[in-house]
Amino acid sequence: MATVVATLALGLAGVLAAASPASAAGPRPNFQLPFPCNQVWNGNNSNSSAHVGWEIDFNRGSTPTADLGDTVVAAAAGKVVISANQGSVNGYGNLVKIDHGGGWSTYYAHLRARSVALGAQVSQGQKIGELGNTSKPGNNITPHLHYEVRTTDQAYPDNTQKAVFNGTTFGYPIQNVTSHNTCGGGGNTNPYDAVEVCGSGFKVIDSAALGSAGTAYLLYNSGTAANCVTTIKSTSVGTASAVSAFLEVQGAARKADTGSFDYYAGPVSAAAGSKCVKWGGSAGSATYESPFEHCG
Structure with a gap:
């Protein structure tokens, strides 16, 4: 399993304590893993000094670059409110943020490429980018997806929420998770055309x-x-x-x-x-x- 080296605190205070769970303004969406159906990914909350709450870094494969360019999909339907390279601002590199309504949003950072534009409405399981290692100039990190769930009811980092995939809370700090994203209905959805x-x-x-x-x-x-x-x-x-x-x-x-x-x-x-x-x-x-x- 690739070991993610991420030493930049993503432009935020270098506080290492986990954030306290907050109460969202509305019901939590039915979030799924941000990867295509049946893929197995290793999530890690403890391998980066950038993590001050319930953030997760995702990798799969046996080498540091095994998953470079892999498809990243929306964890739930919503509106794209950020699609930009924010490397020089906060170290997220290519970042997509999706507003899911009810005070819930998700962040997808360090993308090699972004597939959705600001203001776009996306469906659950829709491709939004490719896994990468973009960050702040001079911050050399191995490829991974930095994933966050946030609510609007408190200030960062207390607004970070434990990730829930397919109705099950992620097994912090480290767990292998199988994606059920777009697996239902009359057949699996292929993210490629x-x-x-x-x-x-x-x-x-x-x-x-x-x-x-x-x-x-x-x-x-x-x-x-x-x-x-x-x-x-x-x-x-x-x-x-x-x-x-x-x-x-x-x-x-x-x-x-x-x-x-x-x-x-x-x-x-x-x-x-x-x-x-x-x-x-x-x-x-x-x-x-x-x-x-x-x-x-």
Whole structure:
């Protein structure tokens, strides 16, 4: 497990005593872990001098950078009231703060990238950024998510609240927690989409449903004349299961990505120019293979 080194007190008083719980102005929202369904994360409240209340630093993986760039999602629905790099102000680096109403808010700090703008309304489980290590200039920290729950009824740090995920209070000071965020309903919500997987400049030009297990997508980049294929899972999201994606440019060898993946297979890309392509993929027992098509 990566050890988070965070010595900056986030621009606040270096008080090390835990804050006393406060009473929020309204009922607590049904907070979920700020990560996609079924992911397991280690939360730590005792590994940073920046913690003066019930803050939690989250990591997973066996190396300090194993989770760099991992998706961070909203713990509950609300309105984005901060989306900014506050490194030079308080050491939070890229920070997203969500107001959930009733006097409750959550903080997501040190993000590598922010995916939501100020004023945006976000749903529970919606991607809001990527885990990172942004902070105050000169403050070198290992990647982690700094997560806080606050209320408006008292001043900091007494307004920090113990985190509750899926109705269960976090086991302070350290606990491994499995995410139930967006796991309910008619299927798991995948935090990734085809354009995000294939990259900037690609647009979806075709798709094929793989039963209820996923969807294979064919994308095209008009600037580079390249195609890209990815298969996005719809079930067993966040848990490794069989999935594949392939792309074959007419006259060239087939390229494929096959294995047990948490969210998607691919991206598989190749320059096609004026040639036809055959594409497809699989998820679980469902497969799809197109004829040569999308020529030129």
